[in-house]
Each structure stands twice: as C-alpha cells, then as structure tokens.
Amino acid sequence: MNREEKLRETILQASLNEILDLTEELHPVDLLEVLQEYEEDQKALLEKFPDEYIAMVIDEAELDEKFILLSLFPSKQKQEIISEMSSDELADMLGNIDEDTQSRILEGMEEEHREEIEELLSFSPETAGGIMATEFVSVKETMTIDETLKFLRDIAPNAETPYYIYVLDDQDVLKGIVPIRAILTSLPDVLLKDVMLENVATIPASMDQEDVSNIFQKYGYMAMPVVDEEQVMLGIITVDDIMEVLSDEHTEDMYRLAGLDEEEEIDGSVLDSIRSRLPWLLVNLVTAILASATVSLFDATISKVVALAVFMPLVTGMGGNAGTQTLTLIIRGIALGEIDYENKKEILRKEFLVGVLHGAALGLIVAILGGLWEGNAVFGLVIGVAMFLNMVIAALSGFFIPLLLKKMGIDPALASAVFVTTMTDVLGFFFFLGFATLMLTYLL
C-alpha cells in the first residue's frame, strides 16, 4: 500500500476528532496528492474536513483544479469555503472561470471581502497587484509592544502568517514596518514608532512580476508591501509567491528559446501542442527556405563539386551550435541583470575573441579533413575559411541579436534563436559556396 492509499483509508475511516488531529499534522499539499490519485473519492474525502481546511487545500491546488474542487460542495458551503480562502488564490481562481459564475460568486460574498477581491481582479495577473494577497497585519505607530501582542492574539488567526507588522497612518499610507523579532525581543511598554523601520522598500502594484522577483532575489526579503502611487498599502507579496514566479519565468525562458508557447502543458491536448508549436515551425520554415535559396544561388558550383554538398552540414551545424552558446549566455545574463553599459564592451571583445579562436581551431580541423577527403588542399582551404568565418558570425550575432531585441522591447528569449540560426545558415552557406565558386578552377 503506498502513502496516498494509506492516507485515503485513514481519512475515510477517521472520526471527527481524528480528522481534527490530522489537520494539525497533514500538509494540505499531501491531501491534494491523494485527491489527484483518487478522483472518484474527492467528495467523500474532502467532506470529512472542516471548511477552513478545505479552503487551505483549494489554496494549494493548481489554478485549473481549484474551481473543480470547490464545485464538489453545495452553494452555501461554497461561500463558507470561499470566505476562508487566501485572497490571492481566490482572485486567481475567479479570474480563471467564466464571467457569469464569477459574478454569481462575488455577489454571494460579504461586501468588504467582495470589494477586496474585485480590486485584486482589476490588476493584470502578471503584475505585483496580480500576485499580492490582501491579508496583512496593520497597526498604528502609537501602539505599545504589549498592545500589539494583544492585538495579534485577537486577529492573527485570520491573517497570512505575519513576518512583519505594517504601520499605517489614518489614510492607510505605509509609515514603517515592525519586524516580528522586534516585537518578540522588545520590552512591553516600548512604542512601535521607536522600533519600526522607516524608509521601507515597497513594490508598486503595477510592477511586472519578473522585476518583483529580481528584487526579492537581490535583497532576500521574506515579504514585501505593495503600494499604489500615493504609498497607500494594498497588500503583500511573500517569498513563496515569488518561488512560483521564478519557476514560471524559468519555464517561459526555456520554452521560448525552444519555440514553445509558455502556456503549453506537458499533458495537454494534441491540438494545444500544435497551436503552440506549429506557428514557430512555420517561421523556421521561412528561414530554412532562405538558407535553401542561398544554396540554390550556387547550384552550378555544387553540380561540379558534389563534395560541397557533403560538407554543408558541417558549416551550418557548427555555426548554429556556437551561436546558441553565445546567445544563451547573453539571454541568461540579461535575465540576471548581469549585463550593463560598462561590461558590454568587455563581453563583446571576449565573445569576438572566443569566436576567432574557435574558428581558428575548428577551421584548421575541417580544413585538414576536407583536404584529405577531396585530396585537394584548396578544398580544405575553402571549408576551413568558411568554418572560421561562420564561428565569428555566430559569436557576433549571438551577442548583438538578443541585446538588439531587448532594446526594441522584445523578449530576447522569444526571437533570438531564429535570427541567430538564420544568420549562421544563410551567411555560412553564402561564404562557403561563394568562396568555392571563386576558387572553382582549383577545385575541379
């Protein structure tokens, strides 16, 4: 019996008190795995738990699963569960279902809660406003440590775990933060204004989530406040939201580099996969046709020296690989913010030199191979020079194309690879076959 099977048995046979004990020890993610494995028992299993715990399970579920799980329950219980869900997860769920159902659910909510969620829904999902939660603990600067502790005892069970306490004025403008450790380690009659940190780093609600995650990575914060233009505090983003953003952005980078839509899912439908990939393959078809057209310029030459066709895969294959190396380094460097105005020239100089040296080494190898193959030193010279030039082209296009795209406001991961391989293919063939045409008398 595996772990999920055992857990399923335990839950189905548990008394109310055993279930209540279980909610203390069982992570909602683990229950979620049981639900995924035993779809037919989802209702029977979830029903045994209190609404608050069901809400935690739905909070942890994947975006597509949330509403499916919620729909197992009758309307009245649905609203109870919703009132216990995290605001950010609830808004994500509601943003992902049809508008009629969304309005019906919003109408069933208490006014204050509904307004909060409607505000969250008004932000674009990939911005700070779109990922923040509205559960945070706010206090006034005139409170003492002891008053704050009492206040926390009253309200904390309804808020996301408080890592910081936010000090707001009467207009909800953020004045400072009080770290939990300051509350734990200060004497009871100290005023919050004497322990709070001012000049708090804040995130504007409109900031793109990728920039938000860069700030979290740079400073190592556990949570950051999100504010509007007037510094009015709207919500918080915690580091676990950022872990998800990081993972999503990673998938996006890898997928875009490979020509996949970032929405494609590994267990999605055939139709979705084709919709994700065929457009990109068609773009590549056009660039491949450009490469073929370049070759066709020289078909008279090839018909006289067939060995040129034999060596064609060498020139372009190697050019594509070397270009991808430089390209990947630059794209990752852009994403990590490692490239700035000053080191750009240094990097270009290095990449150019690497291209020249790779070109010299690989050019020499293929010159010898080609010369021996054809028993003709000039043939070796032609393929060697072509390889050399293609390595330099690869280095330069791998460097300039992503930076140029970035400057034009296009995600370099999205379009660089196709441009770089077009350069190395088209120019690679052009130099190889063009040089061969010039030297034709020596090749026959």
Added chain:
Amino acid sequence: MNREEKLRETILQASLNEILDLTEELHPVDLLEVLQEYEEDQKALLEKFPDEYIAMVIDEAELDEKFILLSLFPSKQKQEIISEMSSDELADMLGNIDEDTQSRILEGMEEEHREEIEELLSFSPETAGGIMATEFVSVKETMTIDETLKFLRDIAPNAETPYYIYVLDDQDVLKGIVPIRAILTSLPDVLLKDVMLENVATIPASMDQEDVSNIFQKYGYMAMPVVDEEQVMLGIITVDDIMEVLSDEHTEDMYRLAGLDEEEEIDGSVLDSIRSRLPWLLVNLVTAILASATVSLFDATISKVVALAVFMPLVTGMGGNAGTQTLTLIIRGIALGEIDYENKKEILRKEFLVGVLHGAALGLIVAILGGLWEGNAVFGLVIGVAMFLNMVIAALSGFFIPLLLKKMGIDPALASAVFVTTMTDVLGFFFFLGFATLMLTYLL
C-alpha cells in the same frame, strides 16, 4: 550624480552617529553595489561601519568577493568580523580559499564556533548540509510561552530571524516546532509542548540541494530543519537559500542544453570560455561529420539532381527545431517532476500524434514547394515524405532520449540535444537522399 555616487559621498562624510543610523536603513546589498563600483574606496567605505554590519555585507557578497573584502582588515578585526558572519556564508567562504589560509582562520576562532564551521565544511557544498546555517533557536518542551518570550529577548539578536522555534530533547533530537505565530497568539502560561507541532518535516543533511528546493517549492515552507540519521538537529535551511539554488539550477539547465559549462561566467576570461565550450563543439563536430558521412553515401545521386542539395537545409533544419521542442518539454517536465509512470504513455501518444500531424502539414507544404521548384511532382513527393518522416523521428527521439538518459543517471539537459539532432540529421538525410536514390529515374 547616480545613487551609488551619492551613497559613497554620504558614507565618506558621515559621523559615527550618522553611520549607526544608516545601518538601520541601508540594506547591505546596496552598500555592496557601491563597493563594486568604487573598488579603490572599498577600505575607506567599509572601515566606517561597525564589525557586525561589515559581516552582513560580506554575507551578502558573491562567493569570490567575500574573502577579498575580509582581507581589507587587519587580523584581529578579521576575526571579529568572522565571529559575526552567518555560519553558512562563512563556511562557503572558507571552502573557497586555499587550505593554509583556511586553517589559520579556523585556528583563530573560538572553539565552539570553529567546531560548528568545521562540521559545515565537512558536507558537500551541493547538499542540504552544505547550504544549511547553524543559527537557529532551540528550546525545551517544558518551557512556557512567557519563558520562551524572555528567552528570545535574550538570545534572538544572535540568531538568523526566527520563523520557527525548534523544540529539542537533551540529545538534541528534534521533537517539534513552535511557529512564531503560536508564541505571539498564545497566552503566557501555556506550555510549549501544548502548542508545538509534532511530526515535523525534516531534511536529511545528505539530500541533494535540487531535491531540497523541490520540497520547499511543493510545500511553500519558509524554513526547514536539517537533521542527521538519528534525527539530531544540525541546522536550518531558509527559503532565501533556496532562491539561490533555484536560480543556479536554472542557469545550469539552460547552459547544459546549449552546451556551456555551468561554471562559465558572462564576464569570465577568453580561456575559461573556450574551456567551457570547445569540448562541446568538438562533440558536435563528430556528430556533424556523421551527418556529412550520411550525405556522402548519396553523392552520386546529388551530382545528378543538385536540387537535393538545395533542399537539404530544409529537412534537417526543421527536424532539429521540432526535436528541440519535444526535448525541451520533456526535460522541463522531468525537472518539475511532472512525468510519472502513468502519464508517460499519454505523453508519448500525444507527442507521436503531434509529430505525425506536423509532418503531414509541413510535408505537404514542402512537397508543393519542391514540386513547383523542380517542376517535378516526384521531387515534391520525395521531399514531402522525407519531411514527414523527420518530424516523426524528431518527436520520438525528443521523447525517448531524455528519458533514457535520465534512467541511466545522466542529466538529460547535458546530453539530449546532441543525440536528438544527430538522430534528426543523420536519419533525415538518410531518408531524404535514400528515397531520392530509389526514385532517381523519375527525378532526372
């Protein structure tokens, strides 16, 4: 005047009290940026700060920078700074310098501290033991909330921010955890054993850091305890350590897919770049030679129908791209743990069907193009069938090769791309030129 320039001025002119105020507001990462921009002022700037703050700056510095910054100070102050550094950062720094200097520094440390750091150094850097810190707050289960609060007031300033309090028995075996919120929200005379959570999820010290980061991502923990085989608590890993691991693993995946060594740095030396990339280019040269050798089998055919050489880039270019799409999806799916025994067959069926449908669509397009180009329907048929077959080969090799490598214990990101393109190149040429040879009488 930019931000770093202004900060440099402020610091150099600040009085002791102004500096002390600044340490409250200035994030060490921001000072680090000033130090990176004004290398000549590093000593003058850092000297103005108290040892504790200098330690925080060195904690935040990149691995290579840490010891350089520390070396700005005389021996005695060095040891003071070291005693204030985070144990995990200190161990990383010491693991990165020559053994003589390491021993000298260790000898200068207080015994207890030295033993802690020597234990950290004994773990491999990419395991849980290698990334954990030894600063955590531990208590006994017989303490009350009020006693715990008093205890925290005494010791917390020396520990990393406590998110959890760990309850240990007399042998340092982990019995449970007390969330900070329980301390804040429980009444003063409650015993810890009544609020502590038992069955705590722990990390074995030998666990690979990638597995550790998967657990953090799955459960959304802020910190987790690291234990030895007897459940004796050794240290904690916090989520900010995990963010670094995630970013490093992401770089590693992208670099390996592109044929770069994961140690390569964007602003490294030319020699390091060549050492990172040339071996991979040489592996690719061998596979490109295989492709060329395949073409050479059919040079008699090409010499009669030069248009075959013109269309060669189409077949292999498209095969490589389609193969990379499937490959990337599978590699990312493996990394995210999205592929299991059950959905494997589903995914294969889908990828195969996608390959067949892409092959049909693209095969039809190039058949028409090829037929028109040569004014020969059979030529169109040959290129169309070759394209169709290559799309199916791309789908199958993009699916099986990474899974096979994974089974053999090889990182699929490291070696898949070269095998997949070899398959699509070699088999692509073989089918295209082979079929053309069979149909040769109709192509002339």
